Amino acid sequence: MGDRLTQLQDAVDQLAQQFVACIYFNSRHHDLDKLGTSDAIRELKPEEQRGDVEPIPPEEFKSGQLELARDLIYKEQQIEYLITTLPGIDNSEEDQEQYIKELEEELKVAEAQFQEASKEKDTILAKLDEIIQSIRRP
The missing domain is CATH 1.20.5 (Single alpha-helices involved in coiled-coils or other helix-helix interfaces)
Structure with missing residues (x-):
């Protein structure tokens, strides 16, 4: 049982890391479009620009999001499987x-x-x- 618990803990840790990777990808590679008509994109002076956002083409961005979503779903399914194999679930x-x-x-x-x-x-x-x-x- 200890081995299963270790596997489960590792999988949960990996899922948390994947969430962080998803947030990083989305915040780093999004485009700078306006979300609403009243929104404005602030122009940064050259000394203020830190290069935090590196927009990528929309197709590539969506493809990256899809791949990250699939990885999250796969990891969640792995966690579900590990939970069902723990002893005592149905007893x-x-x-x-x-x-x-x-x-x-x-x-x-x-x-x-x-x-x-x-x-x-x-x-x-x-x-x-x-x-x-x-x-x-x-």
């Missing part, structure tokens, strides 16, 4: 508690097997040590 609290109990029982069995294997390992190592010691003594 009630009782189901989750039962599943946890089952996992605890499996853990107890695995720990008992580990303890048994560890004892067997110690026994075998002791026998091996005896054999090695007997070989050295001639």
Whole structure:
């Protein structure tokens, strides 16, 4: 589950970065047209111009917006998929508690097997040590 949560967090972080990229693209490459009849574009003196806006052709601007929108939709779908794969989405609290109990029982069995294997390992190592010691003594 931790891996899924990490993937989900990474995807959300990437989505936030994509939002910033969209805002940057739109603010940097828009044209300087008026939105309404009462709007006026202020003429900047050469020393005031910072070059913040670099208009691009309308077709290229729309194409860039479309590509960014597709990327956002794709990332959102990826996030939705990751959310649906998280455990417990369709389970009630009782189901989750039962599943946890089952996992605890499996853990107890695995720990008992580990303890048994560890004892067997110690026994075998002791026998091996005896054999090695007997070989050295001639």
